[in-house]
Amino acid sequence: MSVTAFALLIERLAFMPSRTGKLRLLEDHFRQAEDPDRGWALAALTGALSFPAVKAGAIRAAAAARLDPVLFAASYDFVGDLAETVALMWPDTGVSATAPSLAEAVERLTLSGRAEAPALLAAWLDRLDDSARVAFLKLVTGGLRVGVSARLAKTALARFGGRAPEEIEEVWHGLAPPYRDLFAWLDGRAGRPQVNHAATFRPLMLATPLEDTEAAALDLSAYAAEWKWDGIRVQLVAGADVRRIFSRTGDDITPAFPDIARHMAFDAVLDGELLVARPGAEAGSGSGSGSGSNGAAAEIAPFNDLQQRLNRKTVTRRMLAEHPAWVRLYDILFEAGEDLRGLAFTDRRARLEAWFARIRPQCMDLSPLVAFAGLEELAALRRGARGRAIEGLMLKRRDSAYVGGRPKGPWFKWKRGPLTLDTVLMYAQRGHGKRSSYYSDFTFGAWREVAGGGRELVPVGKAYFGFTDAELVDLDRWVRTHTTDRFGPVRAVEPRLVLEVAFDSVHRSSRHKSGVAMRFPRVHRIRWDKPAEDADALATLEAMIAE
Numbered sequence: 001m002s003v004t005a006f007a008l009l010i011e012r013l014a015f016m017p018s019r020t021g022k023l024r025l026l027e028d029h030f031r032q033a034e035d036p037d038r039g040w041a042l043a044a045l046t047g048a049l050s051f052p053a054v055k056a057g058a059i060r061a062a063a064a065a066r067l068d069p070v071l072f073a074a075s076y077d078f079v080g081d082l083a084e085t086v087a088l089m090w091p092d093t094g095v096s097a098t099a100p101s102l103a104e105a106v107e108r109l110t111l112s113g114r115a116e117a118p119a120l121l122a123a124w125l126d127r128l129d130d131s132a133r134v135a136f137l138k139l140v141t142g143g144l145r146v147g148v149s150a151r152l153a154k155t156a157l158a159r160f161g162g163r164a165p166e167e168i169e170e171v172w173h174g175l176a177p178p179y180r181d182l183f184a185w186l187d188g189r190a191g192r193p194q195v196n197h198a199a200t201f202r203p204l205m206l207a208t209p210l211e212d213t214e215a216a217a218l219d220l221s222a223y224a225a226e227w228k229w230d231g232i233r234v235q236l237v238a239g240a241d242v243r244r245i246f247s248r249t250g251d252d253i254t255p256a257f258p259d260i261a262r263h264m265a266f267d268a269v270l271d272g273e274l275l276v277a278r279p280g281a282e283a284g285s286g287s288g289s290g291s292g293s294n295g296a297a298a299e300i301a302p303f304n305d306l307q308q309r310l311n312r313k314t315v316t317r318r319m320l321a322e323h324p325a326w327v328r329l330y331d332i333l334f335e336a337g338e339d340l341r342g343l344a345f346t347d348r349r350a351r352l353e354a355w356f357a358r359i360r361p362q363c364m365d366l367s368p369l370v371a372f373a374g375l376e377e378l379a380a381l382r383r384g385a386r387g388r389a390i391e392g393l394m395l396k397r398r399d400s401a402y403v404g405g406r407p408k409g410p411w412f413k414w415k416r417g418p419l420t421l422d423t424v425l426m427y428a429q430r431g432h433g434k435r436s437s438y439y440s441d442f443t444f445g446a447w448r449e450v451a452g453g454g455r456e457l458v459p460v461g462k463a464y465f466g467f468t469d470a471e472l473v474d475l476d477r478w479v480r481t482h483t484t485d486r487f488g489p490v491r492a493v494e495p496r497l498v499l500e501v502a503f504d505s506v507h508r509s510s511r512h513k514s515g516v517a518m519r520f521p522r523v524h525r526i527r528w529d530k531p532a533e534d535a536d537a538l539a540t541l542e543a544m545i546a547e
Helices: 003-014 019-032 037-045 056-066 069-079 082-089 102-111 117-125 130-141 150-161 165-172 180-186 212-217 303-307 317-322 345-359 375-384 469-481 538-542
Strands: 223-229 232-239 242-247 268-279 298-300 325-335 364-366 390-397 411-415 420-430 439-449 455-463 483-487 490-493 498-502 505-508 516-519 522-527
Touching (some): 003 102, 003 130, 037 102, 056 069, 056 130, 069 082, 212 411, 232 325, 420 455, 439 538, 455 498, 455 516, 469 522, 516 538
Parallel strands (some): 325 364
Antiparallel strands (some): 232 268, 439 455
16 A cells, blocks of 8 residues: 555545544455555554654754745744645655555654655655645654544454454554554454463443432442542553553553552552542541551542643653652452453452552552442432542442443442533634633534434533643644644644533523533543543433423
């Protein structure tokens, strides 16, 4: 497959609005493309490609040698995207040479040094048309921005190969581009790839949202309760020479949390909540406290403190000191190579407690179980859970096995307040006054079912405050690098960033496409860790309407 064919795939994905359509395009590509090009395309789409010597500076250097600097600067300021600006301005040299294959491009880029990179880029740009130039430059910088997450790509692989998504996840982190063994397995030409399972991610078990009326119908004697902590779910994988921290989507975030990784000198796979906390602080009931590794209480900081640690490529000593990471453990999946996921929750809990008492890992503690006598007491605990870092309650069937995904029934999450919603950022507009140079007005949407079984995003509100100045800088940068279209002062962005929005009430409205209007919406927090597919549905918002 040439770079031109890859560019066509990228263009089709960028202009395909539906998730189902993107899955179909990816399946067709995996079926029609050949090795190793389809593997390199998969690596590019999942962020697994990196060319250390070929950075944005190399593109700028190539542009400086061919383009008028004043015109380039003015165009770049207007377009706001380096790859698009260079691709559109690049002079047509009339070169009719064949475009390089994707494998050739990746190999040359990997081997090239900083000094030769600008000339190499220029030579290839001469052989490509405008569309292929954009895709090629985005491949180089790792910013494809076509609305395809790693999870979506893995789902497409599962559908292509007739496998469960969990099977793909369990081998994914043991494989490397261009994934020849993976495609041989999915094509039916070979068996399942042999990987080091001690270093792989296992899909997390997720909970189903619980409404008050549903809680009343549950046989609560069959459930254990624990607090729902306000952090991000992580999986700790350790054993032999392996120490990895995975996010809920399977991203390896170990480098960002060395203060946790250094204490993972054990052989186990653990499920927990990543927080910011300090051990040994005095913490009262309901204040977000739990048993620390030294038997004292650990004081949990607000989610905003944790945000200072998220999405960081490097972590400073000051950051480690001011925002020390902590993991509150929920479950144990493996112990010394033994798979415990098939055991009942109560049995796994007993194993977790025994393991913790024996290992006593630093910077970790156990999420305590919450005792209750019935629904009335449980509801009162939930209403009173206004302490720091507590979102509500988790209810887990005592006999439930640990199953990847979101099976309905075994686990429920019962949040403390109904007036929050996980939405997806759709549009952004520049602010006013001191914010005139920032994209600070955000329109967000929720998922709505459409005919044929698909989903679409529909706008449900707009917010322009609730975030800090530092978060505004991050949001502005994200908008600029994920823009897909422009409508005057408004930018449409890739539907990938989840914003948890808080609001006072919601009412029906014929003036809005969604049919509802929020009162006093504000950004409660930015969910950098949460995939857009897991954001809330419009039906969830409609259920909050005060009749």
